Structure formats: C-alpha cells, structure tokens
C-alpha cells in the first residue's frame with residue numbers, strides 16, 4: 001500500500017466544536033487488556049480519539065469526536081465503552097455537513 | 098412544558114422535518130426536539146437531493162431552498178491504482194425547468210427546511226437531547242424525557258426521526274442495535290474553489306453540476322464506494338466502507354480518504370482547493386433485513402433510524418422525507434377519524450410504506466448486502482482486470498487485436514475460474530433483479 005502521511009488532528013482543526021468541559025460523553029470502562037473490538041478503535045475511529053497508553057490500555061479523549069457512533073457499534077457486543085450524545089448544543093457543529 | 102402535544106418528533110433531519118412540517122401544516126400541535134444547535138449542525142450527507150420527495154411536501158421549494166447545482170452529468174468510475182474506467186452520462190435534458198436532482202449542503206439545507214417547519218406552526222426546541230421514551234403502565238409511549246431540567250413532555254404519539262444510531266428506540270427496547278456488518282462509515286471533506294474554476298474544470302455552466310460515483314481499489318478490498326460532488330463554490334469528496342470491514346482490515350478512515358484524494362484521476366480535480374471541514378457519519382446499509390418494527394402503541398420510526406437507505410443508488414434523504422411524510426399522514430388520518438394512536442391504527446404507516454418506493458426498492462435489492470459481503474473480489478480483482486483490459490486494448494504496440502482479446506480473457510480466467518465468473522454474474526444479476 002502506498003504510504004500517505006496524514007495527521008487527523010490537522011483535519012479536525014478545521015472543524016467547529018463546542019466542548020462540554022469536564023463532561024466527556026464517551027468513556028472507556030476500566031480494563032487490563034483491551035478486547036479486540038476495543039483495540040480496533042485506535043485505528044477505526046475517524047477522529048483518532050482512541051489511543052493506547054504505555055501500559056497497553058485503550059484511552060479516549062473525545063474532544064474531537066465527530067459523533068458518528070462507530071465506536072458505539074463496534075463495542076456494542078463487548079460493552080467496553082459508555083456512549084452518549086453530548087448534552088444538547090455541545091459537541092461537533094458542522095458548518096457544511 | 099406541561100401541555101400535551103398531538104405529536105412529538107425527535108430529530109430535525111430530512112425525516113423529522115418532513116414529518117413535523119406535514120403535521121403542522123394540517124393544524125396539529127407539534128413539538129420537534131433537536132439536539133444540535135440548529136437543524137443541520139449534526140448532519141452529514143454527500144449530498145444529492147432528489148427533488149421528487151421534497152416536491153410532494155413543499156411543491157415550490159425551488160423558490161427559496163438553498164440548492165447548489167442541478168446535476169447534468171453523472172460519471173461512474175471504477176478505479177485501480179493508476180487508472181479509471183467507466184461510463185458518463187450527460188444530457189441537456191437535465192437542464193429542465195424543474196430539475197430532478199440537486200447537490201445541497203446539509204447544514205444549510207436542513208436549516209432552511211426547519212424554518213419551514215416553524216413557519217408551518219410547529220414548536221421547535223434545539224440544543225436538547227431526548228434521553229428516553231416515557232411509557233404508561235400498559236407500555237404505550239406517552240412522551241419523552243430530555244436532558245433539560247424538568248425535561249418531560251407528553252404527546253399522543255412520538256415519531257423517532259433521530260437518525261442511523263437510533264439511540265432512543267434502541268434504549269427503549271423497541272429495536273435491536275445495528276451491527277457493524279449493516280452500516281458503513283463514511284468520511285468526507287469540503288474543498289473550496291472559485292466558482293469559475295469548478296465550472297471550467299468540470300466543463301459545466303453556471304448552475305450545472307457533475308457527480309462522480311467511484312468503486313474499486315480505493316477501498317483497499319473493503320466493501321464500499323467513494324464520491325465527488327460539485328457544489329457552487331466547493332467540492333464534496335468522501336469515501337465509505339462497512340464498519341465490519343474497517344475493523345477487520347484495521348484501516349484508518351482518514352487514510353482512505355487521503356488515498357482517494359491522491360488518486361491520479363481525482364487529484365487534478367481538487368488541485369489548489371482549500372479544505373474547510375472534515376466530517377464522518379454512518380450510513381445504514383443492511384437493506385430490508387435491517388428494517389426494524391416500524392410502529393407500536395404511541396410510536397413510529399422513520400428515516401435512517403428505520404434504516405431506510407438504498408445503498409446501491411445512494412438514496413437516503415428521499416426515503417427519509419417520504420417515510421416522515423407517510424408517518425405524518427397516518428397521524429393526521431387517525432386524528433381526523435378520532436382514533437387513538439395505538440398499534441392497530443398506526444399500522445397504516447407500514448402499509449403506506451409498502452405501497453411506496455421505499456419498501457419496494459429495499460425489497461428489490463434485498464439480496465445485495467449479502468452478495469457484496471461474500472464477494473470481496475468485486476472490489477479488488479474486477480477493477481484491476483477491467484483497467485488492464487482497457488489498457489491492453491488501447492495501447493497500440495504492434496500486437497494484433499485478437500491476441501489482445503485472448504490475453505484479456507485469460508487474465509479474467511486465471512483470476513476467477515470460469516465457474517467463479519459465471520457464479521459472480523449470476524449472483525450479481527439476481528441481487529439487482
């Protein structure tokens with residue numbers, strides 16, 4: 001596969017958000033070893049919200065979340081994450097959509 | 098808010114707006130609740146608007162709806178890594194008085210549609226998320242709970258128009274969760290260019306538009322498609338694949354989009370543009386088999402929440418508007434006849450859907466999701482073979498044409514045994530029948 005370098009953060013930088021400080025709408029449940037589904041989110045989340053920490057757990061920083069719901073559906077069967085819409089009015093604000 | 102409404106509509110996308118508009122126009126007391134700052138602020142589409150579905154709701158929408166370009170040319174491309182083969186259809190007949198398809202920008206279009214809903218008399222409350230349904234002792238839905246203080250509101254009927262994730266119905270146990278195999282994740286960017294550059298680059302006049310639908314190696318073997326649509330001063334470019342394929346292949350969606358934008362057939366079309374937004378959204382792709390129970394005591398479900406998308410033709414917003422309208426008409430009829438909003442009465446909604454293109458088209462393509470899922474080579478081997486075949490025939494290199502034909506036949510056979518080829522054609526033909 002041809003190598004293309006991309007930085008998702010640069011893409012997100014163009015977007016408008018209203019961040020609900022201190023009230024993340026998604027959280028990962030405590031775990032020692034992530035399930036395959038949870039581990040897959042590190043790549044599959046289109047906003048790159050999921051990362052692996054040094055000790056191997058998956059963490060989320062949902063500030064750049066596009067509210068697509070992909071992670072919710074991928075982990076529906078395993079129950080690895082807690083997912084809600086942001087409070088009304090908060091989150092991504094598409095200018096064009 | 099302690100009054101009881103005739104109807105509550107959850108969501109202000111095309112399905113919710115259509116539903117709320119039709120009911121409000123008929124004089125019903127309608128409350129519409131939207132979680133975004135305004136209708137459209139959470140919504141993503143390619144976006145092609147099919148005029149017919151909207152015309153049946155607002156006949157003169159062309160007078161003031163924010164439309165970008167009417168489509169005069171459709172390009173269907175199959176890509177391999179270096180080339181595209183495909184077909185184009187362009188006709189001056191599309192330059193008609195009332196064009197049939199337009200490109201739109203959803204944030205602007207939804208805002209406009211929602212203004213019509215308000216003007217028709219509905220009460221629209223934004224920045225409010227519905228968290229669950231309220232049921233009476235017998236299980237009939239009688240209202241909704243929201244994330245506002247004292248955020249309980251009541252109505253005779255609740256229409257769920259909350260989109261593909263359909264959290265309200267899922268969490269109320271009215272519908273099963275969608276599976277990774279039955280939804281696609283699409284990522285999309287908006288590229289801005291001066292209007293005259295777009296028009297000369299695509300060989301089109303002032304109001305005219307081109308759409309390009311793409312399949313092939315850009316999805317790196319996953320089931321999916323890509324698109325490029327011209328707006329007035331921007332180009333929408335996006336790509337989507339099944340969520341189950343993304344997780345299996347471990348491909349980054351943003352990488353896929355970048356790969357598509359850098360394809361030699363696409364790159365020159367975007368050259369010099371300024372990107373102003375990156376978006377992602379799910380698309381229901383499960384077809385008829387994914388459609389849930391559509392009504393019950395005090396509730397109906399419409400649009401993407403009911404998984405009404407025809408993935409083959411990329412039709413969703415028209416199914417959303419049509420299902421929203423049919424649900425509204427069901428409520429209006431029941432109200433007129435003085436009937437309660439119970440399942441036996443609301444079943445008229447399902448009947449109306451079955452008589453419409455919504456269920457008929459989903460029925461026609463009911464086999465397709467499975468066929469595509471089980472035949473990944475449609476997205477890998479065939480694009481490569483087609484492109485090679487075209488190159489072999491077009492390259493003038495002293496070899497006679499019959500030998501070239503033999504070579505092409507051989508390349509197809511060595512990739513897919515003849516039984517496989519026939520099987521593929523049969524499966525595909527059956528799925529499209």
Ligand SMILES: Cc1cc2nc3c(=O)[nH]c(=O)nc-3n(C[C@H](O)[C@H](O)[C@H](O)COP(=O)(O)OP(=O)(O)OC[C@H]3O[C@@H](n4cnc5c(N)ncnc54)[C@H](O)[C@@H]3O)c2cc1C
Pocket residue numbers: 085107108109110111112113114130131132133136137139140141142143144145146147225226227228258259260261264265283284285335337378379380399400401402405406411412413414415416417
């Ligand atoms: C990339 C892409 C390209 C597409 N291209 C096309 C195309 O070219 N043509 C076409 O016809 N279709 C296309 N579609 C499909 C089309 O966008 C959808 O079918 C259509 O938007 C469905 O409308 P809807 O009203 O049912 O849902 P949505 O448009 O998703 O609207 C749902 C609304 O409900 C709100 N909401 C959700 N939950 C709650 C809650 N709990 N409380 C309050 N509000 C809530 C949301 O904020 C949103 O406004 C495309 C889709 C995508 C993703």
Ligand code: SF4
Pocket residue numbers: 026044045046047048049062064065066067068069070071072377
């Ligand atoms: S909802 Fe979508 S964008 Fe948000 S964290 Fe989940 S996968 Fe990422």
